[in-house]
Amino acid sequence: MxxxxxxxxxxxxxxxxxxxxxxxxxxxxxxxxxxxxxxxxxxxxxxxxxxxxxxxxxxxxxxxxxxxxxxxxxxxxxxxxxxxxxxxxxxxxxxxxxxxxxxxxxxxxxxxxxxxxxxxxxxxxxxxxxxxxxxxxxxxxxxxxxxxxxxxxxxxxxxxxxxxxxxxxxxxxxxxxxxxxxxxxxFVYTKAVDGVKQILWGLFKKVVIADNCAEYANYIFTNSEELSGSTLVIGAVLFTFQIYGDFSGYSDIAIGTARFFGFDLKQNFSFPYFSRCIAEFWRRWHISLSTWFRDYVYIPLGGSRGNVWQQVRNTFIIFIISGFWHGANWTFIVWGMLNALYFLPLLLAKKNRNHIEIVAKGKLVPSVNDIFKMISTFSLTMLAWIFFRAENIAHAWQYLTTIFSSSLFQYPEVIPKQELLLIICFLIIEWVGREGTYAIQIIGTKHKKGLRYTLYYGIALAILWFRGSEQQFIYFQF
Incomplete structure (x- = not known):
């Protein structure tokens, strides 16, 4: 169901x-x-x-x-x-x-x-x-x-x-x-209302962002051999938002639904695409799985204690296992290894705990340095997602080599203008609400009633008007 x-x-x-x-x-x-x-x-x-x-x-x-x-x-x-x-x-x-x-x-x-x-x-x-x-x-x-x-x-x-x-x-x-x-x-009325809001935001992520992105991402990945590098970049961007909207949307609906019955589930996503380094990304992406591996695998292995070799070994073990958990395909293992390579320099330089607080906390606009770090981290994450989405290693390699070819500078064959505009709107709301446990939670407590309800009805109408064709949740396969 x-x-x-x-x-x-x-x-x-x-x-x-x-x-x-x-x-x-x-x-x-x-x-x-x-x-x-x-x-x-x-x-x-x-x-x-x-x-x-x-x-x-x-x-x-x-x-x-x-x-x-x-x-x-x-x-x-x-x-x-x-x-x-x-x-x-x-x-x-x-x-x-x-x-x-x-x-x-x-x-x-x-x-x-x-x-x-x-x-x-x-x-x-x-x-x-x-x-x-x-x-x-x-x-x-x-x-x-x-x-x-x-x-x-x-x-x-x-x-x-x-x-x-x-x-x-x-x-x-x-x-x-x-x-x-x-x-x-x-039964606590305020808790149930909070649950409704989180379900609403989760549905928006799923049916407006993820399902719309999926249509174009699937087409581009399926036909990657016939398309230019610039188009493949768009496909990678769309899949990056598809998987986030799909999985975090499911988590929001799950957490909101549990509140209806008097239960509190833990936050599973904390605005990961605003991360300033890969270590911060993994503290904010699929938190329940990351912390599970940390507590039951990584720390028993020795964690970040021990000599350099042990730290490197433990990092690769945890990321490879994480990749393998996602599926029985070498693409997931390579995806895990690539994230381990991203993470290692931060661990060895002892900078993996540098960004604990949310970016630009208490501010509307981030610094130039934070913007550069967020874009860099997003780009590395997006490249890794190509392995996650590809059918096999050969497909991922072909996709990447086409991106890093002269065709990267061609005009894209596919430009999903509506989807890209929806992503921009989505990012604005996520940015404004990034200090809450989900985006519209803070808007619901800090702003006037008229603005709040305008936003809620706007999201509901967007779900009805812009919903994409129904797609199965990606993580059902895991």
């Missing part, structure tokens, strides 16, 4: 009404409704894969319950590895089986050996990478002594399958979200 579909527009009000008809002190009954609604939401796509969510739920509930009762560290470690093995085993089979098989066969052919094996028609379950990492955070945190096991199975099941963020995040930590399922939840 898509957030931008008629099905969801009917589904959400019904679940909302039923949820708040339940007495607020009865959070267990509310949790039961959440589980039922979430399974319906996910099963709308393919009910067969509900069994995977149920399996992850049962395994990690059992492991968490048993971990708290074991005294020997060896027993605890065995249970932890049981959870990790089952969860990553399922993820690995559905997401990476054919990738490893194809590369295994290719490796044998390089040394003159013929090896045959049949690929499987494996369907990738929507959201498997997201809920797998969410349940893993639960068992790891219990093992580390940071979390007590769930009080009951229903509450834990609701945590695993909570429908607003089930299929594309944010990836919530058990320490943050799970306790909310055991607290009394009351």
């Amino acid at each position: 898509l957030f931008n579909s008629l099905d969801f527009a009917i589904f959400l009000p019904i679940v909302f009404a039923l949820y708040w008809c339940i007495p607020q002190k009865n959070n267990k009954a509310q949790n039961v409704l959440i589980v039922i609604a979430s399974y319906l939401f996910y099963g709308w796509w393919d009910w067969r894969f509900l069994s995977l969510i149920l399996l992850s739920t049962l395994v990690d509930y059992y492991v968490g319950y048993t971990l708290s009762r074991k005294q020997k560290k060896s027993h605890k470690k065995l249970l932890l590895w049981l959870s990790i093995s089952i969860n990553l085993g399922i993820l690995g089979f559905f997401k990476y089986y054919n990738f490893f098989l194809d590369n295994f066969i290719s490796a044998f052919s390089l040394v003159g050996q013929e090896f045959t094996a049949s690929s499987l028609k494996v369907i990738l379950p929507v959201g498997i990478s997201f809920y797998t990492f969410q349940t893993l955070s639960y068992t790891i945190d219990i093992y580390r002594g940071k979390l007590q096991p769930a009080k009951d199975m229903i509450g834990f099941a609701a945590f695993v399958c909570f429908f607003p963020q089930l299929v594309a995040g944010p990836i919530e930590r058990a320490t943050h979200l799970l306790p909310q399922f055991y607290r009394k939840r009351t």
Whole structure:
């Protein structure tokens, strides 16, 4: 079920009404409704894969319950590895089986050996990478002594399958979200209104920015061999805003929807295209995944401690794993490695923590230096996104070589004027509201009522008037 579909527009009000008809002190009954609604939401796509969510739920509930009762560290470690093995085993089979098989066969052919094996028609379950990492955070945190096991199975099941963020995040930590399922939840009007505004902005990002950009970006990437370098630059720019509008739009809708039910989800994007360096970009892009890798992989490896070689090793490991998490294709791995190369100079020069605050905080206009840094970081990010979008390494290489050819100075064959104008308007609103958790949150608190409602109705009309053809959310494939 898509957030931008008629099905969801009917589904959400019904679940909302039923949820708040339940007495607020009865959070267990509310949790039961959440589980039922979430399974319906996910099963709308393919009910067969509900069994995977149920399996992850049962395994990690059992492991968490048993971990708290074991005294020997060896027993605890065995249970932890049981959870990790089952969860990553399922993820690995559905997401990476054919990738490893194809590369295994290719490796044998390089040394003159013929090896045959049949690929499987494996369907990738929507959201498997997201809920797998969410349940893993639960068992790891219990093992580390940071979390007590769930009080009951229903509450834990609701945590695993909570429908607003089930299929594309944010990836919530058990320490943050799970306790909310055991607290009394009351309806707060101001919180619900804030949720409506964030959903509105998320829909604008998705259906106006991302879906419109997708039409031209798909055409340009598909026909890149026939187009000039100048046109390919436009295609790269459009995809850069497509993926941001698509993914951050989903996160906004998820966070806003969760507020309807009395839950607070963590911010997943913080205006990443206003970053002044790659390190800042990764603090602001897909925050829930970046911090997950930081806390559960990077820091256990040693983080930025140790000698130069260890720092370089850890940086490449974390970015390569991040790339591989996104998909079973060498393009994602190269994308991760390229970001590691961007990041390394900042780490080695100890400048990776230079830009913590939002750019030009408290000011309307940034400095010339900040503008130069933002443009440079955006350009590097855009070049890396070409590998993310390309079909394969050869396609990415052809795309880049065409950009850096004499055809870069030709007049573009494709100039999507409306889309570029919408992007400019979008950037202006994002810039004005960049000190909030989402763009129109600050506008809603700092400006007069007339201006606020003019903006809200303007965004709603733009969604109706400028909406692009419906596109599936990009991150559903991960």
